[in-house]
Amino acid sequence: MKYPCGAKKTYSNHSIHANRGMTLENDIGQSNDYYLVNNIAVIYKKPTPITIAKVDYPPGTNGIIREGYFKTPSTTDYNGIYKGKYIDFEAKETKHKTSFPLSNIHPHQIKHLKKIEEHGGISFIIVRFSLLNETYLLTTPQLISFLEHNKRQSIPIAYFKENGYILKDKYNPRVDYIKIINQLYF
Amino acid sequence: MKYPCGAKKTYSNHSIHANRGMTLENDIGQSNDYYLVNNIAVIYKKPTPITIAKVDYPPGTNGIIREGYFKTPSTTDYNGIYKGKYIDFEAKETKHKTSFPLSNIHPHQIKHLKKIEEHGGISFIIVRFSLLNETYLLTTPQLISFLEHNKRQSIPIAYFKENGYILKDKYNPRVDYIKIINQLYF
Numbered sequence: 001m002k003y004p005c006g007a008k009k010t011y012s013n014h015s016i017h018a019n020r021g022m023t024l025e026n027d028i029g030q031s032n033d034y035y036l037v038n039n040i041a042v043i044y045k046k047p048t049p050i051t052i053a054k055v056d057y058p059p060g061t062n063g064i065i066r067e068g069y070f071k072t073p074s075t076t077d078y079n080g081i082y083k084g085k086y087i088d089f090e091a092k093e094t095k096h097k098t099s100f101p102l103s104n105i106h107p108h109q110i111k112h113l114k115k116i117e118e119h120g121g122i123s124f125i126i127v128r129f130s131l132l133n134e135t136y137l138l139t140t141p142q143l144i145s146f147l148e149h150n151k152r153q154s155i156p157i158a159y160f161k162e163n164g165y166i167l168k169d170k171y172n173p174r175v176d177y178i179k180i181i182n183q184l185y186f
Numbered sequence: 187m188k189y190p191c192g193a194k195k196t197y198s199n200h201s202i203h204a205n206r207g208m209t210l211e212n213d214i215g216q217s218n219d220y221y222l223v224n225n226i227a228v229i230y231k232k233p234t235p236i237t238i239a240k241v242d243y244p245p246g247t248n249g250i251i252r253e254g255y256f257k258t259p260s261t262t263d264y265n266g267i268y269k270g271k272y273i274d275f276e277a278k279e280t281k282h283k284t285s286f287p288l289s290n291i292h293p294h295q296i297k298h299l300k301k302i303e304e305h306g307g308i309s310f311i312i313v314r315f316s317l318l319n320e321t322y323l324l325t326t327p328q329l330i331s332f333l334e335h336n337k338r339q340s341i342p343i344a345y346f347k348e349n350g351y352i353l354k355d356k357y358n359p360r361v362d363y364i365k366i367i368n369q370l371y372f
Contacts, residue, residue: 036301039301039304039305041305042298042301042302042305042307044260044261046232046233047232047233047234047235047236047257048233048236048238049233050233050234050236050251050254052234052254061255062256063255063256064253064254064255065236065251065253065254065255065256066252066253067250067251067252068236068238068250068251068254069247069249069250069251070248070249070251071233074230075230079265079266080265080272081272081274081302081305081306081307082305083305083306084271084272084305084306084307085270085271085272086266086267086270086271086272086273087272088267112228115222115228116228116267118225119225119227119228119267119268119269119270120267120269120270121228121267121270
């Protein structure tokens, strides 16, 4: 389940479930803030796509949504610019210890990542194995190569170790993926 | 007022008001679809940012938002990639006939456009004078130049005619802004 952006943590036991996947998102958000403030890159998380069905307009407000539904995103969660180049990626956490289930990424997100590559952009996924506290960056060409050569429904952690790049925990920025991108592409 | 993305048109007289500004958004959406399908560019409108305050979880759903608020966007509405370069823009309609009120663009959106220029991206605004049915593309450097040399709170249409680029109505794509960008930057 996706955690809706900006959601308050007041909606009872569901928030506990929803919060499980927050850490990587928080770490990437902190890193993006760091890149922005230090003029390194301009990268934002896209808002959660929502279908709005009903809005009330009490006086003095610009509308209160009273019925809305979470939509399946058609693209990835993050995009922006680094050194003039277009950057695009998806970030996921898993509680699995030995592999990353591909069901975590929608097929149209993979299609989107492929398109970005075709158009000369830089794209990748960031996957955190939260119980191991290990975070990897895997470029889209490496992801596609796996999909083309495997029938498996999950990517073994060994594949990340061999073909991806580890993102070590840091204080600031917490997930320094731009450092890896800089080494790989610039 | 911003029209929430994907909103159904059922919420009575408010939809009439909200619909007024839909045409340019629809035209750009159609153009982005055209660019995507024809493998010219990958450009999407970002979802409307919403703060979610309350979600119900009836069985068989992945959550129904019961209380949500429209947030002020921190960036522009559109971004993506064209020929490897990062593209970023805001699109606005005005019913004014002689000038475009700058109050239509948030100060942090202008700051964002400036940042994109600093990082080597291509950014601009698209403004439609809906009662004249005239649509212009103004690059961020041209926008900044106006802001630096004028105390006015609106950009006269003459400035668009002299420094911007007219986007003529077409059948497909309806607003061919990539054609202008291609001429200017490639």
